[in-house]
Amino acid sequence: MKILSDLRESGQGQDMSAVVSAIPFASFLAVEVQQQGNEVITVLPFREDLIGNTVLPAIHGGVIGAFLEITAILQLLFETACERMPKTVDVNFDYLRSGRDVTTYGRAIVNRQGRRVANVRSEIWQESRDRPIALSQGHYLLSPL
Amino acid sequence: MSDFEERKETPYAAAIGMHLAELPDGTPAMRLPYSEQLIGDPDTGVLHGGVITALLDQTAGMVARPDEPGSEETAIATLDLRIDYMGPATPGADLWATGECYKRTRNIAFIRAWAFHETKEDPVATCVAAFMMGTPNTPRAPA
Numbered sequence: 001m002k003i004l005s006d007l008r009e010s011g012q013g014q015d016m017s018a019v020v021s022a023i024p025f026a027s028f029l030a031v032e033v034q035q036q037g038n039e040v041i042t043v044l045p046f047r048e049d050l051i052g053n054t055v056l057p058a059i060h061g062g063v064i065g066a067f068l069e070i071t072a073i074l075q076l077l078f079e080t081a082c083e084r085m086p087k088t089v090d091v092n093f094d095y096l097r098s099g100r101d102v103t104t105y106g107r108a109i110v111n112r113q114g115r116r117v118a119n120v121r122s123e124i125w126q127e128s129r130d131r132p133i134a135l136s137q138g139h140y141l142l143s144p145l
Numbered sequence: 146m147s148d149f150e151e152r153k154e155t156p157y158a159a160a161i162g163m164h165l166a167e168l169p170d171g172t173p174a175m176r177l178p179y180s181e182q183l184i185g186d187p188d189t190g191v192l193h194g195g196v197i198t199a200l201l202d203q204t205a206g207m208v209a210r211p212d213e214p215g216s217e218e219t220a221i222a223t224l225d226l227r228i229d230y231m232g233p234a235t236p237g238a239d240l241w242a243t244g245e246c247y248k249r250t251r252n253i254a255f256i257r258a259w260a261f262h263e264t265k266e267d268p269v270a271t272c273v274a275a276f277m278m279g280t281p282n283t284p285r286a287p288a
Contacts, residue, residue, distance in 0.1 A: 002188055003187045003188055004188070022187050023184070023185060023186075023187060023193070024181060024182050024183070024184040024185075024187060024193075025182065025183050025184055025185050025192075025193035025195060025196060026185075026193075027182075028182040028183065029195075048156060049156045049157060049159070049160035050156070050157050050160070051155060051156040051157060052155045052156075052157050052158075052202075052203075053155070053220070054155065054156065055220065056220075059157075060155060060156075060157035060158075060199060060202070060203075061198075061199075061202040061203075061206070061223045061226065062157065062161075062195065062196075062198050062199020062200070062201075062202045062203060063157055063195075063199065065195055065198035065199065065202060065226065065228075066193065066194075066195020066196065066198055066199060067195070069193075069194050069195045069198065070193075070195060084186075084188065085185065085186040085187075085188065085189075087194075087230065087233070088194040088228075088230050089229070089230060090227065090228065090229045090230065091194070091198075091227070091228055092225060092226070092227045092228075093198070093223075093225060093226045093227070093228075094224070094225045095222065095223045095224060095225065095226075098222065
């Protein structure tokens, strides 16, 4: 089972919607993709079961982290020819605002891509791109450990 | 580690199946049973990193809550979270996590947490986090 290389062989390697639907956890979160040129915009529709704080209510920090990570990995898959899922080595999440009960959007920038490791920054926002709710920066391994 | 006692499970925790449990030695811990919907790499069946993020964030957040009467009402906000992935989680195996608050100030709790299969000495991932205590506990106005 080599889903990524199969997608690339069938010409769907750049189709991030096809890649997302091949990742069970991204499907579980119901992440969608809007490709805008070379930018992969991810979309996370709000759902009650994403809540981590029922008082505010706010989206769970783990959902925010996962969404940032999915956004980073999709941009990386889009820009590189890697046939295996990049593995996260380390990642730092900054939580700027609480995630409200609305749709969240994400984008990522590959800061540097080396032969084995890439450094990727991602950010997610809700009502306005100028007001990100969380940021992440991490290292992703492109070849197996 | 009575920080873990009597914590309400959040909707997201329930959705991915993580819950409070005890290690074989009686230590309170968060447990995340393996589930196919949480897979991040369909070729290997390894859990998505974001699942481990949720487990560690939840664990760290619970440890951050002060062990005092009335602290259940305190709102806690994650300021930042750094996660190091030491190796892939074993497909099919449950994940566990424990944490400790190694410094608490009036506003901030500094936390370390570990995600592992057997013991925290052999972690799948580790985390350092800072939480702000006593965030205004009011619902935000609808947009």
